[in-house]
Amino acid sequence: MSTTADVATDDTVFHYEEEPHHPEGGSTMLGFWIYLMSDCLIFAILFATFGVLGGNYAAGPGPADLFELELIAINTSLLLVSSITFGFAMLAMVGGRQATMQIWLAVTGLLGLGFLGVELYEFHHLIHIGAGPQRSGFLSAFFVLVGTHGLHVFFGTIWLVTLMVQVQKRGLVEANQRRLMCLSMFWHFLDVIWIGVFTFVYLLGVLQ
Amino acid sequence: MSPAHLDGLDETEAPDHDGHHDHGSGAHGSLRGYLTGFVLAAILTAIPFWLVMDRPLDSAQATAFIVVGFAVVQIVVHMIFFLHMDPRSEGGWTFMALIFTFIILVIAVSGTLWVMYHMNTNMMPTHEMDAL
Numbered sequence: 335m336s337t338t339a340d341v342a343t344d345d346t347v348f349h350y351e352e353e354p355h356h357p358e359g360g361s362t363m364l365g366f367w368i369y370l371m372s373d374c375l376i377f378a379i380l381f382a383t384f385g386v387l388g389g390n391y392a393a394g395p396g397p398a399d400l401f402e403l404e405l406i407a408i409n410t411s412l413l414l415v416s417s418i419t420f421g422f423a424m425l426a427m428v429g430g431r432q433a434t435m436q437i438w439l440a441v442t443g444l445l446g447l448g449f450l451g452v453e454l455y456e457f458h459h460l461i462h463i464g465a466g467p468q469r470s471g472f473l474s475a476f477f478v479l480v481g482t483h484g485l486h487v488f489f490g491t492i493w494l495v496t497l498m499v500q501v502q503k504r505g506l507v508e509a510n511q512r513r514l515m516c517l518s519m520f521w522h523f524l525d526v527i528w529i530g531v532f533t534f535v536y537l538l539g540v541l542q
Numbered sequence: 543m544s545p546a547h548l549d550g551l552d553e554t555e556a557p558d559h560d561g562h563h564d565h566g567s568g569a570h571g572s573l574r575g576y577l578t579g580f581v582l583a584a585i586l587t588a589i590p591f592w593l594v595m596d597r598p599l600d601s602a603q604a605t606a607f608i609v610v611g612f613a614v615v616q617i618v619v620h621m622i623f624f625l626h627m628d629p630r631s632e633g634g635w636t637f638m639a640l641i642f643t644f645i646i647l648v649i650a651v652s653g654t655l656w657v658m659y660h661m662n663t664n665m666m667p668t669h670e671m672d673a674l
Binding site for chain 1: 571572573576577579580583584587590591594595602605606609610612613616617620621624625632635636639640642643646647650651654655658
């Protein structure tokens, strides 16, 4: 009642008689989804760039000479398994089983690190044999596209560790649950991008 | 009571929906959902790798089409079982954003490839021009 009295005395105040109820963080999931969609467009452009430059070998090595599909299969499985372990972590979170959730998050993080390790090994190997990003248009586009995805996984892993510490300190409070939901979407989104990478860059590249 | 009764369909949906909304719930999925998604994704990943690594099909073009087809299906599987996309979550706005992004994506990617392909075929490289 006091608020209605305030409105009556001060006519410069303008707001709804009954403020629409916005719980804290109520729009975070939609906002984060829109961020993911804009990130998706970044990758779309990088894929388009790769599509344009992917055939410009500059008399250098092509995909069939460079890519080892066994390695990519390992990387793909690491990322796919990390997707479901994150899913298990989210189920544990919903069930309020904090310790179980932390274990699944740790497993997810280790799988993410494994993915990064394999990718760094691949990049190091390519640069070592003289197939670095400056070698040809194809390799420039390749390193930018795959590297951008790798950077996302890297930052996702940092975020994951941060949230594990947060949960350890403050428990599964509402805010932490929301953050974990965002990271979960981010992580699954990266797996979706990886489907595009292993299909268009590696499989179709080797197929040519 | 009577207004609720008039648009009964909306009224019965709404409270349940909003309750979910606040906790950002409904986006967690279930154990069964994750396992289904995982098994489907594993199969949809394994087949394209097998097709390219062992080459059971002679035609590279046919293999490419199948591999891309599997990728599209796998992306949809991930969207449904891992990202829990559904046309009604957040009042349909996530789905709307997805459709919008998809349209922009198609325009940007197909437009780029189309224009650059024609640039490539219509522009003669300098060394060939010298030969004339």
